[in-house]
Amino acid sequence: MPQYFPPNVNAFVRWSILGGGAFLVALLIALPIYARTVNNAVGVPVEQPIAFAHNLHVTQLGIDCRYCHSTVEVAASANVPSSHVCMTCHSQIRLGAPQLEALWLSWEQDLPIRWNRVHDMPGFAYFDHSAHLTNGVGCSTCHGRVDQMAGMWKTEPMTMGWCMECHRAPERFLRPRSEVFNMAYQPPSDQLTLGRELVVAYDVNTNKLIQCSTCHR
Amino acid sequence: MRAKRAPVLLRLAAVVAAGGLLLAGCGRNMAEQPRVEPLQESSLLPGRSGSLTPPEGTVSRQRGGIDPVFFTGQRDGALVTELPVELTLGLLQRGQERYDIYCAACHGYVGDGDGMIVRRGFPRPASFHEQRLQDASVGYIFNAATNGFGRMFAYADRVPAEDRWAIAAYVKALQLSQHAHADDLPAEVRRSLELERSAERASR
Numbered sequence: 422m423p424q425y426f427p428p429n430v431n432a433f434v435r436w437s438i439l440g441g442g443a444f445l446v447a448l449l450i451a452l453p454i455y456a457r458t459v460n461n462a463v464g465v466p467v468e469q470p471i472a473f474a475h476n477l478h479v480t481q482l483g484i485d486c487r488y489c490h491s492t493v494e495v496a497a498s499a500n501v502p503s504s505h506v507c508m509t510c511h512s513q514i515r516l517g518a519p520q521l522e523a524l525w526l527s528w529e530q531d532l533p534i535r536w537n538r539v540h541d542m543p544g545f546a547y548f549d550h551s552a553h554l555t556n557g558v559g560c561s562t563c564h565g566r567v568d569q570m571a572g573m574w575k576t577e578p579m580t581m582g583w584c585m586e587c588h589r590a591p592e593r594f595l596r597p598r599s600e601v602f603n604m605a606y607q608p609p610s611d612q613l614t615l616g617r618e619l620v621v622a623y624d625v626n627t628n629k630l631i632q633c634s635t636c637h638r
Numbered sequence: 639m640r641a642k643r644a645p646v647l648l649r650l651a652a653v654v655a656a657g658g659l660l661l662a663g664c665g666r667n668m669a670e671q672p673r674v675e676p677l678q679e680s681s682l683l684p685g686r687s688g689s690l691t692p693p694e695g696t697v698s699r700q701r702g703g704i705d706p707v708f709f710t711g712q713r714d715g716a717l718v719t720e721l722p723v724e725l726t727l728g729l730l731q732r733g734q735e736r737y738d739i740y741c742a743a744c745h746g747y748v749g750d751g752d753g754m755i756v757r758r759g760f761p762r763p764a765s766f767h768e769q770r771l772q773d774a775s776v777g778y779i780f781n782a783a784t785n786g787f788g789r790m791f792a793y794a795d796r797v798p799a800e801d802r803w804a805i806a807a808y809v810k811a812l813q814l815s816q817h818a819h820a821d822d823l824p825a826e827v828r829r830s831l832e833l834e835r836s837a838e839r840a841s842r
Contacts, residue, residue, distance in 0.1 A: 429646065436650050444657045482754045485739040491796040498676035500689070509791040510743075513760045533687045535679065544671035 461579065466572035467539045470523035479568040479604070486560060486567075486602055497549040501536055504528050539573050546581075546636050556623050557595035558587070561604050568604040588630040592616025595623070698799075709799050711784060711806075717777035723803050733808025736801045740793060741783075741809075749812045761789055766809055767816045779806035 478484050486493070489506055493499035504527040515521060527534045542548050553563075560567070565576025577583055587594045595616045600606045609615055620627065629635055674680045674688035683690060697704050707713050708722045723729065737745075744753040749766035756762045764771060783802045786792040793802065820828060 433646050433649055436646055437653055440650050440653050444654065448657075448661075482743065482758065484743055484754075487739050488743065488796075498689075501677055503795070505791065505795060510755055510760060512791070513789060514755070514758060531685075533677075533679075533685065536677075543669035544673070544675075545668050 461575065463575050463578055466574045467537050469537055469573065470534055471521060472572065475567045475570045475573065477571075486604075493550045494554055495551050497547075497551065499550045504534060540575060540579060542579075547638055548636070554601050555598065556591075556625055557598055557601060557619050559596050559601040559603065559606055561606065562587075562594055562596075566604055584636070585631070588635075591625055591627065591630065592620050595619040595625070598623075708803075711777040711780035717775055717781055719775040719777060721776055721803060721807055723800065725807060729804050730808050730811055732801065733804035733806070733811075736797060737805050737808050737812075740797055741805065744790070748816065749809060763788075763790065766813050772813050772817070776803075776806045776810055779809045 478489075479486070489502035490499045491502075491506075504524055507524050508528055511521060511524060517525070523534050526532075563577055563579075567573070592613055593616060594608075596603075596606055596608070597615075597619065619625075674683070676689050678688040679686055680688050685691070698709070705722065707718055711718055738747065742753055743755045744751070744760055744763055745766065746752040746756075751763045751765045753760075766772075780802050782790065783797065783805060784792060784794045784799075797805070820831075823831070
């Protein structure tokens, strides 16, 4: 019986196994790195048509988050305010300021300002702001101290692994509903005790929180 | 030896290239699906925004149904003087919360028109404690919040009708609070205030 494979095929097989294995290992390392870096830009301010300063409006002027993000308690999407909302004050204040040029243009042309999205949820993940607020997740838990930010950037990676840190153990992060808009909120030293009470009080279904279809529908 | 090894490396390269081709299949098409997300730009939609405003004449399905009094604060063209919703402590507390969010920035937390935005240059609104506004009906306050008044923009786009009634009720309560006599208070509230006061005196 003739030999179909010459002896050097042995080396090829060895190399293939080695190469294939190395390729898989490299993939296992590279994919999470990709998912955690390319996607995320934590701490990188996103350039905007107007250099809106949350710290000025929230901390210095004392305007509540909900004055502008008025749907956050009742809808999935926390709206970015319309130019009409900005103009409620700016029809009188800082008239003609060059920094607000995009606002004047938008107002004259009756077209929305083209803000750049900072938190871009992937299309396969469903997120609802109102559900998180009613169950005791505070603004600053996910968005950080926006009240102190001059620009806008992500303070959390917003990866699935990050979501699961809370979805697996919500008692570690929940606050009383009365505190969700308190940007300076500090969890008490016995957070786990409070958290467990809140999970019961708000009827948080911890089994459902870790089901795929809760977020991927 | 050299001649033999070269094809092995070549084949290894082929394996890696095939893997690379597999990876090339990875894309963002699941993350960026062909649909318009809230507030996303779309040239197909009026206003070029994925968030549409309801067409003129849309009937709300929120509380109040199609009751014109509930949504306009007017009956037969005249501003109503009675709340179209039940007056409860809960309504006033909701009104206080919403007032503090949407109104206090200009009108001030006590309604005297000395809010932070006014201090920063917005023309000062009338104090709610002026005689003219004390005499104004709850429908008048609701109407101002709904349609705007003078330099104040309409708030109907941000504050639902139910909350505007809660705010109007709270403003009436705020007016009362600034002109109330100690005798008007319920006995137990008065007693607790008096206790507080004497404790304060004692601590001095």
